[in-house]
Amino acid sequence: AFRVLRYDHRGHGASPVPAGPYTIADIGGDLLRLLDRLGVERVSFCGLSLGGMVGIWLAANAPERIDRLVLCCCAPRMLRPEDFAARARRVRSEGMASIADAVIGRWFTPSFAERRPDTVAAIRAIFESTPAEGYAATCEALAQMDQRPDLPRIVAPTLVIAAEHDQSTPPEQSREMVKQIPNARFFLIPAAAHLASVEQPEAVTERMLDHVTAPR
Structure with missing residues (x-):
């Protein structure tokens, strides 16, 4: 059995929204402080998208806290960092709804969006409810992030x-990460886009559980 901890990053959900810009180190440091407050010394960490990028930071900078690591649909550096700086500016001036179509459209395959419009609508509602400053400040973190030099320092399976x-x-990008992380394995989820855990929850969950329960 597992004790599962889920939390909202700064600027998202019910967490505080400090003024930006943020850095990945800021966001990762928040989690370390949360674990300290809860008295949790060591965890297996599973992160998707921004969560995976935080996982890279944690495993490289606080290796003693990470037992196993799962990085899902993430990268150590964004392909076009300048797009995230522009996105931050737009959200601050025009609000979250101004980018919702473009962002949500990339998160799901067309076939899933057609089959499950209710799920896509629910995710969109969560996205649009995100505080604009929190989202913009996080985009600024992604715009300046480059964790590629940190990958060889990750020791967790x-x-x-x-x-x-x-x-x-x-x-x-995931295949390149696997080449740089000393003890890493790669798995491709078919028929899914960025939110793979929503489109293919069984496949993602099965792989995660296999990894965090496997003998050393």
């Missing part, structure tokens, strides 16, 4: 999961 149709963090 690592599973890197990519999604076949992920436009935000394509599978090629």
Whole structure:
């Protein structure tokens, strides 16, 4: 049995929204302080998208806290960092709804969006309810992030999961990560885009559980 801890990053959900810009170190440091407050010394960490990028930071900078690591649909550096700086500016001036179509459209495959419009609508509602400053400040963190030099410092057994149709963090980036992380394995989820855990929850969950329960 597992004790599962889920939390909202700064600027998202019910967490505080400090003024930006943020850095990945800021966001990762928040989690370390949360674990300290809860008295949790060591965890297996599973992160998707921004969560995976925080996982890279944690495993490289606080290796004693990470037992197993799962990085899903993420990358150590964004393909076009300048797009995130522009996105931050737009959200601050025009609000979250101004980018919702473009962002949500990349998160799901067309076939899933057609089959499950209710799920896509629910995710969109969560996205649009995100505080504009929190989202913009996080985009600024992604715009300046480059964790590629940190990958060889990761010592935790690592599973890197990519999604076949992920436009935000394509599978090629995941394959490159696996080459740089000393003890990493790669798995590709077919028929899914960026939110692979929503489109293919059984496949993602099965791989995660296999990884965090496997003998050393």
